[in-house]
Amino acid sequence: MKKYSIGIDLGGTKILMALVDKETGNVLYHVKKKTKKHKGPDNIIKKMVEGIEELLSEKSINTDEISSIGVGSAGQIDRENGIIIAAPNLECYNLKIKEILTKQFNLPVFVGNDVEIAAIGEQKFGAGKGCDDFVCIFVGTGVGSAIVKNGKIIYGATGTAGEIGHTIVDLNGRQCACGAHGCLEAYASRSAIEQRIEGALKKGRKSCILEYLEPGKSITSSMIQKSIEREDELVLQCVTEASEYLSGGIASIINFINPKLIILGGGLIEAVDYFYKKTIKKARAKSLPVPAEKIEFKKALLGDYSGVIGAAFLEDRGF
Numbered sequence: 605m606k607k608y609s610i611g612i613d614l615g616g617t618k619i620l621m622a623l624v625d626k627e628t629g630n631v632l633y634h635v636k637k638k639t640k641k642h643k644g645p646d647n648i649i650k651k652m653v654e655g656i657e658e659l660l661s662e663k664s665i666n667t668d669e670i671s672s673i674g675v676g677s678a679g680q681i682d683r684e685n686g687i688i689i690a691a692p693n694l695e696c697y698n699l700k701i702k703e704i705l706t707k708q709f710n711l712p713v714f715v716g717n718d719v720e721i722a723a724i725g726e727q728k729f730g731a732g733k734g735c736d737d738f739v740c741i742f743v744g745t746g747v748g749s750a751i752v753k754n755g756k757i758i759y760g761a762t763g764t765a766g767e768i769g770h771t772i773v774d775l776n777g778r779q780c781a782c783g784a785h786g787c788l789e790a791y792a793s794r795s796a797i798e799q800r801i802e803g804a805l806k807k808g809r810k811s812c813i814l815e816y817l818e819p820g821k822s823i824t825s826s827m828i829q830k831s832i833e834r835e836d837e838l839v840l841q842c843v844t845e846a847s848e849y850l851s852g853g854i855a856s857i858i859n860f861i862n863p864k865l866i867i868l869g870g871g872l873i874e875a876v877d878y879f880y881k882k883t884i885k886k887a888r889a890k891s892l893p894v895p896a897e898k899i900e901f902k903k904a905l906l907g908d909y910s911g912v913i914g915a916a917f918l919e920d921r922g923f
């Protein structure tokens with residue numbers, strides 16, 4: 605077995621690339637670049653190629669010591685052909701990423717989505733280690749999830765299973781980025797909380813979060829956490845509301861799939877413990893009694909690295 609693999613987590617704001625030791629899952633070196641999606645897909649490819657070259661030269665490793673390159677991307681993915689079909693967050697459409705990187709480095713290339721790679725990372729070396737039956741939920745700009753059953757990710761008929769963010773929690777509810785109304789993501793994501801806080805501020809509500817805001821910049825998870833530590837009424841109200849919806853979504857998963865474990869991750873979960881604790885408590889309370897008693901909750905353990913580590917193991921999928 606070759607000792608190393610390269611994992612790439614391609615997101616709307618950054619591209620994280622890592623050289624991963626396949627035996628230990630350790631990240632030996634990483635490179636982070638801004639996505640700058642407005643510059644187009646060619647620029648994204650250029651940054652990925654430069655990043656891979658940097659990983660190899662920094663650790664003086666030849667491509668013959670690398671078993672594969674794994675890429676996890678936001679958006680809809682054609683896994684078999686390694687194509688990003690549509691990723692609005694990246695402004696990439698029909699991007700033949702596998703073909704391009706294979707030509708460039710003459711290595712096997714595997715492509716998956718961003719939640720899938722994070723779940724694989726947690727499964728192999730994080731909170732899901734030793735468990736072959738769990739659901740991973742990541743809360744950030746959106747709400748994404750991956751279902752692991754018998755140790756394998758469930759992809760569904762069109763490869764889109766696990767879209768918990770687009771389960772409908774309010775029939776006449778808020779418009780979601782996907783075009784539908786009342787999706788969980790429009791209520792429980794960090795962006796949803798941000799919009800609620802901003803809307804209230806515009807109406808003249810007072811909040812200490814104003815002290816952290818910078819013009820033109822969005823509200824971050826750490827600003828939310830700082831405001832909660834100061835028991836800010838508005839922020840507490842918006843976060844509590846989001847956790848009410850998220851816990852409903854999680855209770856539905858518990859009742860519907862009956863997993864052993866639910867792993868929660870993403871910026872908002874990592875930074876805001878109040879949100880995590882409140883959500884899991886309510887999710888248990890809203891679930892049917894039998895699964896509610898047994899369900900286990902854990903926070904994701906690998907943070908930013910879960911995606912790159914998981915991407916390095918996409919090759920185990922075999923396609």
Ligand SMILES: [Zn+2]
Binds near residue numbers: 769770780781784789
């Ligand atoms: Zn939606």
